Amino acid sequence: MGPLSARLLMQRGRPKSDRLGKIRSLDLSGLELLSEHLDPKLLCRLTQLQELDLSNNQLETLPDNLGLSHLRVLRCANNQLGDVTALCQFPKLEELSLEGNPFLTVNDNLKVSFLLPTLRKVNGKDASSTYSQVENLNRELTSRVTAHWEKFMATLGPEEEAEKAQADFVKSAVRDVRYGPESLSEFTQWRVRMISEELVASSRTQVHEADSPEKPPEAGAAHKPRARLATLKRPDDVPLNLSPSKRACASPSAQVEGGPVAGSDGSQPALKLEPLHFLQCHSKNNSPQDLETQLWACAFEPAWEEGATSQTVATCGGEAVCVIDCQTGIVLHKYKAPGEEFFSVAWTALMVVTQAGHKKRWSVLAAAGLRGLVRLLHVRAGFCCGVIRAHKKAIATLCFSPAHETHLFTASYDKRIILWDIGVPNQDYEFQASQLLTLDTTSIPLRLCPVASCPDTRLLAGCEGGCCCWDVRLDQPQKRRVCEVEFVFSEGSEVSGRRVDGLAFVNEDVVASKGSGLGTICLWSWRQTWGGRGSQSTVAVVVLARLQWSPTELAYFSLSACPDKGIVLCGDEEGNVWLYDVSNILKQPPLLPAAPQAPTQILKWPQPWALGQPVTKTMVNTVVANASFTYLTALTDSNIVAIWGRL
Numbered sequence: 186m187g188p189l190s191a192r193l194l195m196q197r198g199r200p201k202s203d204r205l206g207k208i209r210s211l212d213l214s215g216l217e218l219l220s221e222h223l224d225p226k227l228l229c230r231l232t233q234l235q236e237l238d239l240s241n242n243q244l245e246t247l248p249d250n251l252g253l254s255h256l257r258v259l260r261c262a263n264n265q266l267g268d269v270t271a272l273c274q275f276p277k278l279e280e281l282s283l284e285g286n287p288f289l290t291v292n293d294n295l296k297v298s299f300l301l302p303t304l305r306k307v308n309g310k311d312a313s314s315t316y317s318q319v320e321n322l323n324r325e326l327t328s329r330v331t332a333h334w335e336k337f338m339a340t341l342g343p344e345e346e347a348e349k350a351q352a353d354f355v356k357s358a359v360r361d362v363r364y365g366p367e368s369l370s371e372f373t374q375w376r377v378r379m380i381s382e383e384l385v386a387s388s389r390t391q392v393h394e395a396d397s398p399e400k401p402p403e404a405g406a407a408h409k410p411r412a413r414l415a416t417l418k419r420p421d422d423v424p425l426n427l428s429p430s431k432r433a434c435a436s437p438s439a440q441v442e443g444g445p446v447a448g449s450d451g452s453q454p455a456l457k458l459e460p461l462h463f464l465q466c467h468s469k470n471n472s473p474q475d476l477e478t479q480l481w482a483c484a485f486e487p488a489w490e491e492g493a494t495s496q497t498v499a500t501c502g503g504e505a506v507c508v509i510d511c512q513t514g515i516v517l518h519k520y521k522a523p524g525e526e527f528f529s530v531a532w533t534a535l536m537v538v539t540q541a542g543h544k545k546r547w548s549v550l551a552a553a554g555l556r557g558l559v560r561l562l563h564v565r566a567g568f569c570c571g572v573i574r575a576h577k578k579a580i581a582t583l584c585f586s587p588a589h590e591t592h593l594f595t596a597s598y599d600k601r602i603i604l605w606d607i608g609v610p611n612q613d614y615e616f617q618a619s620q621l622l623t624l625d626t627t628s629i630p631l632r633l634c635p636v637a638s639c640p641d642t643r644l645l646a647g648c649e650g651g652c653c654c655w656d657v658r659l660d661q662p663q664k665r666r667v668c669e670v671e672f673v674f675s676e677g678s679e680v681s682g683r684r685v686d687g688l689a690f691v692n693e694d695v696v697a698s699k700g701s702g703l704g705t706i707c708l709w710s711w712r713q714t715w716g717g718r719g720s721q722s723t724v725a726v727v728v729l730a731r732l733q734w735s736p737t738e739l740a741y742f743s744l745s746a747c748p749d750k751g752i753v754l755c756g757d758e759e760g761n762v763w764l765y766d767v768s769n770i771l772k773q774p775p776l777l778p779a780a781p782q783a784p785t786q787i788l789k790w791p792q793p794w795a796l797g798q799p800v801t802k803t804m805v806n807t808v809v810a811n812a813s814f815t816y817l818t819a820l821t822d823s824n825i826v827a828i829w830g831r832l
Contacts, residue, residue: 571616756805760790
C-alpha cells in the first residue's frame with residue numbers, strides 16, 4: 186500500500202461524502218499501512234472524524250500531529266506499535282483498541298490511562314481499574330519526588346547556578362527515585378521525569394514569574410492528574426473496597442515463633458517479616474464469596490538485569506493465572522481459561538528480533554494444569570501466544586531448563602515427563618514447539634528439579650513412588666528413556682516407594698526433599714550420593730541433616746529454597762510458614778546427621794479478614810521467596826495469596 190489519497194479516504198469513510206470534512210467514521214484496516222503512509226496534511230482535513238480504524242496494518246508509530254481533535258474511538262489492533270505517547274493528541278478519546286501489538290507492555294497501558302483522562306474502554310474492557318493503579322502509583326511517586334526535591338534543594342549552596350542545579354535535580358530524580366515493580370520501571374521513570382520537570386518549572390515560576398515559559402499545549406488536559414483514588418492499604422489499615430478480583434484483607438501483625446538468634450552455632454538472627462497483602466484474585470466468576478479455590482504454584486519473574494532481583498510473582502489456581510507486584514499488591518495481569526484448573530507456572534526470558542530488526546526481551550510465562558495443555562503467555566503484552574497440547578492427562582508440574590531458555594519440562598499424571606523446545610516466536614508472534622525427549626516414570630511425577638551442577642545432563646523428579654533421576658543429554662540416541670537411578674531415604678535400608686512431594690536444590694550440591702518421612706525435611710548431598718552410586722539403580726542418599734517440620738500426614742505441601750540466602754521454606758496444614766536458615770550446614774556439613782534441626786522461625790497464619798470475619802485456619806500449599814528474600818509469597822487452599830515483606 187502506498188501513501189493515502191483523498192479519494193481512498195472518501196471511499197472508505199462514512200457517511201459517504203465528497204468532502205473530507207464531513208466524514209465521521211473511517212476504516213483504514215488491513216491496508217498494510219506503514220507509519221510514513223499516515224500523512225498529517227491529508228488526515229488533518231478530517232475535521233469531524235470521531236471513529237478511526239487502523240487495525241491489521243504495520244504501523245510502528247503514530248505521527249504526533251494528525252490534528253484529529255474530535256476523535257472518540259481509535260482501533261489500532263494487530264500492528265507493530267512500540268510507543269503510545271502520541272495518543273495524547275486525542276484528548277476526547279473514549280475507546281481504544283491496542284490488542285495484538287506485541288511490543289506494548291503494561292507500562293504503555295498505564296501511560297494510556299494517564300494521558301487520556303476521558304478514556305472509558307481499553308481493548309473492550311473497563312478502564313477504571315487501570316486508572317486506580319495509575320493514581321496509586323502517581324500519588325506515591327509525587328510524594329517521593331517532592332521529598333527528593335526538598336532534600337536536593339537543602340544541599341544547594343548560594344553560589345550554585347540555579348539553571349544547572351535544577352537540571353541536575355531532574356537527572357538525580359530519574360536515577361534515584363524508585364517505586365513499584367521492576368516491570369513498571371519504564372512508566373515510573375517516565376512519570377518521575379515529568380513530576381521533576383513540573384517541580385523545576387514551578388520553582389522558576391515562583392522566582393521569575395514574568396519570565397515563565399508558556400506551558401506546552403499537550404500539558405493541559407491530557408497531562409493533568411485526575412482526582413486521586415485511595416491508595417492501596419497496608420495490613421493495619423481498613424480493607425480496600427476493591428473489585429472482587431483484587432480484594433485485599435486487613436491483617437494483624439504476624440506472630441513469629443522459633444528462631445535461635447545468632448550465636449555459637451553460627452545460625453543467623455530471626456528474619457523480620459511483616460504481612461503486606463492478602464489477595465483474593467483467583468475467585469471463580471470473580472465472586473467475593475469464594476474462599477474455596479485451591480492455589481497451587483507461584484514463581485517470581487526472572488530479573489531483567491544481572492545482580493538485580495524481582496518483586497513480580499506469578500500465581501496459579503482455579504481457572505486463573507495472576508501476575509502480582511509484591512510491593513504494592515497490584516494485580517498487574519490476570520489470564521483466565523474457563524474450564525481449566527491451573528497447577529503450575531514457570532518463567533523464562535527470551536530475546537526476540539522484531540520485523541524491523543530490533544531486539545526485544547520477552548518474559549514468557551508457561552502455565553499448565555488439568556487439561557494437559559501448556560499455555561505460553563506474553564505477560565507484558567497481555568496475551569497467550571502459544572498452546573502446546575502436551576499430555577492427554579493433567580500436568581502436575583513444569584519447569585524451564587536453567588541451561589536452555591527455550592527448553593521446557595512437563596510432568597503429567599500419564600506418568601511421563603516430556604522435554605520440549607518451545608523455540609522463539611515467529612513474525613506472527615506464535616510459538617512452534619517441538620518434542621525432544623520422553624521420560625517414563627513408574628508413578629505420577631510431582632516435582633521437577635534439574636540438577637544444579639549439571640542441568641543439561643540430569644533431571645531429578647519427586648514422584649508418588651519416590652525420587653528418580655534421568656539422563657537428559659540430547660546427544661544420546663534414545664529419545665525415550667526410563668529412570669536411570671532411584672534414590673531412597675530409609676536409613677540402613679533400600680526400601681523405596683515413599684512419596685516425595687517437595688524437592689529443591691539449596692546450592693549446587695545440597696538437595697532439600699520432603700515426603701519420605703513424616704515430620705522432617707531431608708538435606709542430602711547430590712555430589713556424594715551420585716559419586717558413590719557405582720552401577721546401582723537404587724541408591725541411598727547421603728543425608729547431611731534433617732529439619733523438623735509439621736507431623737501432619739497430609740501430602741502435597743511443596744517446599745522451596747532461596748539459594749542466595751541459604752534458606753529453605755515450607756508451608757503446613759495450619760497456615761504457617763516454616764523457615765530454615767541452613768547456611769551453617771552448607772558451609773560445614775556435620776560429620777553425622779544429628780537430631781532434626783528446629784526451624785529458624787515459624788510465621789504464624791495472620792488470620793486476615795474476609796466476608797466480615799477472620800480466616801482462622803487454612804493450608805499453605807506452597808511458599809516461594811525472591812532471590813534477595815525481600816518478598817515471600819504463600820498460596821493457600823482458601824483462595825488467598827499472602828505476601829510478606831522483609832523489614
